[in-house]
Structures are given as C-alpha cells and as structure tokens.
Amino acid sequence: MKAQIKLGRIFGIEIGLHYSWLIIAVLIALSLSQYFAESHPDWTGSVIWTMAIVTALLFFLSIVIHELSHAAIARRNNLPVKSITLFALGGVALIEKEAENAKTEFWMGIIGPITSAAIGFLCLGISYLLGWIPMSEPNTPLMAMLVWLGYINFGLAIFNMLPGFPMDGGRVFRGIVWAITGNRTKATIIASLTGQFLALSFIILGLIMFFSRSGFSGLWIAFIGWFLLNAAKATYAQEALAQQLAGLQVSDVMNQDCPVVDSRINLETFVEDNLLRTGQRCFVVVENEQPVGLLTSHEVKNIERKLWGFKMVTDAMKPLESIQVVSPETPVIEALEIIGREDVNQLPVVSNGQLKGIISRDRILNYLLTKQELKL
Numbered sequence: 001m002k003a004q005i006k007l008g009r010i011f012g013i014e015i016g017l018h019y020s021w022l023i024i025a026v027l028i029a030l031s032l033s034q035y036f037a038e039s040h041p042d043w044t045g046s047v048i049w050t051m052a053i054v055t056a057l058l059f060f061l062s063i064v065i066h067e068l069s070h071a072a073i074a075r076r077n078n079l080p081v082k083s084i085t086l087f088a089l090g091g092v093a094l095i096e097k098e099a100e101n102a103k104t105e106f107w108m109g110i111i112g113p114i115t116s117a118a119i120g121f122l123c124l125g126i127s128y129l130l131g132w133i134p135m136s137e138p139n140t141p142l143m144a145m146l147v148w149l150g151y152i153n154f155g156l157a158i159f160n161m162l163p164g165f166p167m168d169g170g171r172v173f174r175g176i177v178w179a180i181t182g183n184r185t186k187a188t189i190i191a192s193l194t195g196q197f198l199a200l201s202f203i204i205l206g207l208i209m210f211f212s213r214s215g216f217s218g219l220w221i222a223f224i225g226w227f228l229l230n231a232a233k234a235t236y237a238q239e240a241l242a243q244q245l246a247g248l249q250v251s252d253v254m255n256q257d258c259p260v261v262d263s264r265i266n267l268e269t270f271v272e273d274n275l276l277r278t279g280q281r282c283f284v285v286v287e288n289e290q291p292v293g294l295l296t297s298h299e300v301k302n303i304e305r306k307l308w309g310f311k312m313v314t315d316a317m318k319p320l321e322s323i324q325v326v327s328p329e330t331p332v333i334e335a336l337e338i339i340g341r342e343d344v345n346q347l348p349v350v351s352n353g354q355l356k357g358i359i360s361r362d363r364i365l366n367y368l369l370t371k372q373e374l375k376l
Contacts, residue, residue, distance in 0.1 A: 109171025120153035164198030195232030251328035293317035
C-alpha cells in the first residue's frame with residue numbers, strides 16, 4: 001500500500017495517506033455529524049460539524065498510534081520500518097522484514113489491539129472524570145467526542161483480534177501456531193487459510209445484510225471481507241513462492257552478462273543503437289570502465305523527446321549509489337521482496353564494491369516457469 005500524500009515523519013517513519021483515505025474520512029465525518037445531530041438536536045450546526053471533523057481526525061490519529069505501536073516492537077527486534085500509510089480500511093505499517101521468531105510475531109500482532117484498547121480506556125476514563133455516566137448519552141461536545149473515540153477504539157481492538165491473517169489477531173494466531181509447531185511456514189499457511197475462511201464469512205454476511213435491506217452497512221462488511229480475502233490469498237501465495245525459492249541465492253539466477261553503455265553518448269543515440277536494436281531494457285552505464293548507474297526505458301521516458309539529442313545518458317540514469325543493491329549471497333526471496341517494496345524491475349548485484357550482475361523480476365519468473373515446466 002503506497003502513500004500518494006506524504007504528511008511527514010514520526011520517529012523517522014514516513015506517515016502518508018492513500019487516496020482511498022480521503023473517501024472514508026469524508027464518510028466518517030458525515031456519519032458523525034448525523035450522529036451528533038440526532039443525539040443532540042440542541043447543538044448548533046457549527047458545533048456539530050466542528051466536533052465531527054475533530055473527532056474524525058482524532059480517530060485517524062489513534063490509528064497512527066496503533067500502527068506506531070507495531071513499529072516500536074518491530075524496531076525493538078531489529079526489523080526496519082519504512083512507512084505508515086492510512087487507507088480506506090485503516091492503516092498499515094510497512095515492516096521490511098518478517099519476524100525471525102514466534103515470540104516477536106506474537107508481540108508485533110498483539111501490541112496493536114492492546115494500544116487501541118488503552119486509547120479507548122483513556123478516552124472513557126477522561127469522560128468519566130468529566131461527569132459522564134457509563135451507558136448514558138454524554139451531554140457536552142467534549143464528552144460526546146471522547147465517548148465515541150473510546151467505544152470505537154475498543155471496537156477496533158476487538159475486530160483486530162479476529163484470528164484471520166493479515167489482521168493483528170491473525171499474526172497473534174500465527175505466532176501461537178508457530179510456537180507450538182516450530183514451523184513458520186505451516187503456521188503461515190494455517191493463519192492465511194483461517195483468514196480466507198473469515199473473509200468469506202464477512203462477504204456472505206455482508207451480502208445477506210444488503211439483501212435484507214441493511215443497505216450500505218452490508219456492502220461495507222462485504223467489501224471488508226473482499227479486501228481481507230485478497231490479502232489472505234496473497235499471504236498464502238507468498239508463502240508458496242518462498243517455498244519454491246527456498247535455498248536459492250541471487251548468484252544462482254542473476255544475469256552476469258549485463259549490457260553496458262558508455263556515459264558519453266546522448267539519449268537519442270542510446271535509444272536508437274541500444275534500446276531498440278538489442279531488445280534489452282536495462283543497461284549499466286560505465287565511465288572509465290567503472291559502473292556509475294543503471295538506465296532503463298522508464299528513465300528515458302521521463303525526459304522530453306525533443307531533448308534526447310541534448311541530454312547524456314548520465315542525465316537520465318539512476319546513480320548506482322542511490323539504488324538498493326544486493327549481494328550474490330542474498331536469498332532470492334529477499335531480493336524479490338526488495339524489488340516489490342522499491343517498485344523496481346531489477347537490482348544491481350554488488351560484491352566488494354564491484355558490480356557482479358543484475359537480478360530482475362524476469363530472471364526469477366523464468367526460473368519459476370522452467371521449474372514448473374519440468375515439474376521439479
């Protein structure tokens with residue numbers, strides 16, 4: 001899940017919004033305004049809308065805190081966290097590595113619901129100190145906001161503890177199964193299958209509610225189920241892929257005969273003599289016989305066509321020092337994860353400061369297709 005709107009950084013972690021967040025933010029604000037208007041008809045329109053918007057923003061802040069708790073446990077266990085993205089169904093922390101043991105997996109999963117429950121308890125506790133009587137309708141705007149935030153965060157904690165991967169409860173469940181069986185792969189498969197069953201249940205329930213005239217709420221539950229089903233299936237497929245690539249290193253499938261291009265030619269010459277005539281899509285740019293960057297058709301497209309005759313390949317290339325690299329000993333599955341995370345098609349393979357080859361999606365795909373064809 002990539003963020004299209006960057007908000008800044010908290011503890012070095014990039015916080016961003018997916019476009020879908022804007023839709024759900026508006027819907028939540030509208031829903032809150034309707035709720036406050038019905039519960040407190042004596043409030044003015046400006047009070048209702050102010051409280052609806054502030055409450056919605058604080059709700060999303062609580063989701064960020066929820067995800068930061070995951071990030072804190074990950075970092076404590078030396079798992080790098082790149083970003084947190086808010087989207088239509090909540091938030092997701094991009095943790096760049098999988099947990100190395102069942103204990104870490106368990107705590108990374110359970111800390112989110114614990115944090116949400118703590119936020120809920122804090123909000124309801126403050127409301128109580130302000131005079132709110134539990135189970136009664138709050139009578140001031142501040143109490144109404146805090147009570148709603150308290151209930152919604154408790155609800156979020158309970159929902160996230162459902163034992164279906166990739167929800168927090170699914171991670172907790174995987175950690176428990178992993179600890180019992182001692183087998184991470186088996187635990188992942190069981191958790192993802194449980195997640196698929198749970199997701200299908202959501203879809204069926206949502207459709208029943210919709211055709212029972214529950215309207216939008218039924219469709220929303222079905223949509224959540226559809227999203228969870230896709231995520232659970234992706235987790236299952238990823239684990240199957242990891243099994244196919246188990247024990248394979250980058251050096252086993254990398255392309256060692258990398259096509260090179262001199263840094264002194266312009267883009268027009270590069271396109272005509274190299275890109276079009278060779279059929280290759282990735283070239284190593286060399287200067288004084290030393291690699292200095294990578295150039296693909298994607299980088300060329302970023303330069304206006306009329307400027308190709310005036311721009312050198314070095315003007316369009318990605319400098320080698322700015323590119324994520326891997327070593328020949330890197331597991332292929334790890335390289336594939338980096339390719340997906342960085343949204344690139346290939347990675348340079350470097351050892352002792354020297355370029356040894358290129359590992360690409362195509363090379364990995366061809367390996368898998370050949371293995372499937374030979375039924376290995």
